[in-house]
Amino acid sequence: MGDQTILKLSQLKPGEQGTICEFRESDIFIKLMEMGCVPGENILLEQIAPMGGPISVTVAGYRLSLRINEAENIFVMINH
Secondary structure: OOOEEEEEHHHOOOOOEEEEEEEOOHHHHHHHHHOOOOOOOEEEEEEEOOOOOOEEEEEOOEEEEEOHHHHOOEEEEEEO
8 A cells, every 4th residue: 555645635736636535624514515525535636727716626427616715625635
């Protein structure tokens, strides 16, 4: 088994992926769960809009746009 690193989703670069492991902000927890962002789900960062715009991810079989402040609260495990 390789090394594992936990990062904020907002720290990933386009094309990087990981497994959602936890949320840190309870205010958006329900909203994220309803959108398919649940612990254990794989997530792929597709692209980042310029100037602090939203990010595009693929999770639970579909593409989703998230605000940067939402991505700051999603922690993902990256396998090396």
